[in-house]
Amino acid sequence: MSFGLFVLFILLLFVIYLVRHNGWLGSKAGHPYPPICKGLPLIGSALEFGKNPLKFLQACRQRYGDVFTVLLPGRRMTFIFAPAQELRQSFFNGSPSLISFTAGVEPFTCRIFGMSKKDFSLAHRSLLTALRSELGAKHIPQLAQKLINQYLLSFRTVWGKESEGDAYHLLTKTLSDASLRVIFGDEFANASPSLFKDFVDFDDWFELAATPMLPHFLLRPFVTSRKRLLETISQNWKYAKNAPIYKLTEAYGNDGNVPSLLLTALWATWSNASSASFWTLIHILADEKVKVKVLAEVEQTCPLLLSSKTELSVEWIFSHLPFTAYCVSETLRLCASVVDIRKVLEPMQFREFTIRKGDYLCISPAASHRETTVFPKSEDFVPDRFQKLGTHPNALFDKDLFTFGGGFYKCPGQLFAMVEIVLLTALVFYLYDVQLVDPIPKMKESQAVGIKRPSCSCRIYYLWKRRLAGMEVI
Template sequence: MYMFLMPLAIILGCTVLYLFNQQRNLHRPPCISGWIPWIGAVFRFGKAPLEFIEQARIKYGPVFTIFVLGNRITFVTEEEGFDVFFKSKELNFEHAVEDPIYRTVSIPKNIFLTFHGLLYGLMKNKMKISHLYQFSEKLVEGLHEELESLGTDGSKDLYNLVRNWSKSRRWLLNLFEKSIPDLERDRTSDDLTVLQLITNTLKRGTREDKAPNYAVLMLWAALSNAVPVAYWTVIYILYNPSVYKNIMEGISSVFGEAGKNKIEISENDLKKLPLIKWCVLETIRLVAPGIIARKVIEPVKILNYTVPSGDLLMMSPFWIHRNPKYFPEPELFKPERWEKANLEKNAFLDWFVAFGGGKYPCPGRWFALLEIEIYVALVFYKYQFNLLDPFPKQNFNRLVGIQKPSIPCRVEYKCRK
């Protein structure tokens, strides 16, 4: 009798515990967990993460959770979730990125958490719109040097052609280093020792095989994406002949027909070429990052669900920008849609979230846009292009940063006469 009652008690106990957990989780988002404890859905998610996110949204609705490698990752895909993501005080950006920061540039977590706000404020001030004029000359000078190295004609994979431009931006790190003395007045000697440690660590992380734009503790995330954005912008322009024609006519009207002179390009010049900025922003919309993240510090309510503390809360700019509710005909390259944005007041289209938002939007976004616009204007002023390959597909397995091409795209280029 005893041997019969013990297994029955265990079964009943497990059933009660299961029902209790089910009741407790009734108001949590639906969870995709897989069959293997701790591992969860990592294999399905890792195989094609961007596709997995969209399929989960279609199946489970605007809020859902994925359990992978012991972590709960909750996605929001509609306005109600976006408002919480950017405005809730129960969410934290630093805690969401402290692990990736440590793995990428070996900055200890305690140092990152201590100095993130300080460095963010520093870079936000250095890169604000009213300061951009001081960078134009340096940007144009470096670009002229890189383009000269290409010669008068040739053929090349376009991504490699554009990537040459990134090798001349060491001066950005120097700008950061020169800003350190400005902080000395208000810091203790111990604080300055730690700040110098950050600087030295950043120097060690600027090898050519690393993303050099981690030079300010990943606060210039947009800058590390400048090369792929410039690449995709040129690609989209070349594969849309009417846009290419209008770009070339605009450049000729501002800078003249020939492409031999070492022209200067100012912000005022770029204002006369609004189509270039529209093309850059439309490109960013189409190749936006797969995810941006926050850490849930205290439970938050989204729609009818409660997202528990400890979850990573994520949204996907890549898919938000492909929602026809926010961007009609989302798969089409339509730079003219940006005519509706109030760019004179530095306002993007609603639900354009490639640069993040809330308390910590990307501090380098205005500088990144400026240097990409200058690159596009200068490369089309100097060269004519002939496409040799079909339009390259994006690598949809990329979750962090701008999408990269899955196949090469070669072009012939020739100096304009």
């Protein structure tokens, strides 16, 4: 073969590679591959996506349509946009032979929590099953009463009678103390005094640490905090024997991986609820009409809420604090995760496109929640939109809202999360006069996963306004 023919042969192979890699031809079934947002050589669209993922995806959708593929280092992410019912059918309830939640999140979670893929796959199913049972509706009355008791304790020890403080810190400390004692038990909490500080450090680095191609040796604060958390949990998890979380260890039955498994549960318990509680409080304070409605509701309900004679069932809480619950739902609409992910196991068709095996199939809850045809004034905080629909606050997440996911892998703590945020919001407004000191901060634009955090601190001023049995001196 002459040198010229050899060069021509190499060029032909290169062209074939480009055609197959970039989807210029359709699939073997005759359906085209989605259009590709290629970005830069080697890194793809990593810079644009990392800077502001929601803005980037909205721009891609405007340019390419409802189905497109984004190239990132080492992965292809195909995003689909559609009405809620279609997404639930194709994404959340898609055939397990075609798409997999576990395979989709393994590369991220295994790096974060230090478990092998095999162990994570087994543990994740145990985690879901155990938490659905222990945090389900039948246990809510007991859990809700414990939450209230812990909130009242935090008002004494963390908030005090009158002060000015960072709202995110106050709510994070209050929620984390309460949920740790409710789910992990008092003995475990008492034996783990450094847990909160180490977790804050761990969570601050969470998203960077989950990045597949970023070596952890560059993230020393994350590595150090994770090591401390796993050591603390390893030393103390048996103190949780009488707590709901212990059922999880019984279901899993592998002591060697219990610390990593419980760290997963701890992250799920703490990370998103704090941000959701913060934004709920801040949005209510920023809208006087909404605040007046919340105050009227809590004035009527909280005396009953604090009565030992009231059984705090799910229906009682949502029927007596419906507007407060709608405020939480609206917050979870506005601040939802930018990306939810599955792994494509076999070539699959979505509308007129074929999505390749090995792609990550993605939806964007944050973008879907901004569909103006479904949510008019979609960038505004309008809890009345749900009240007018008359839909149960918790049922909204089975319809148009994707904050808690869907299908088998829907968040098992959805009900508990709603209850803990509703109760905390109600008690703060019932027991304190609260005012904003700083302007409402923007959400952290670079965050792609989880409830959005604030981009900066936001102070509130608060003053105790009640005479409450056992809390006269605060």
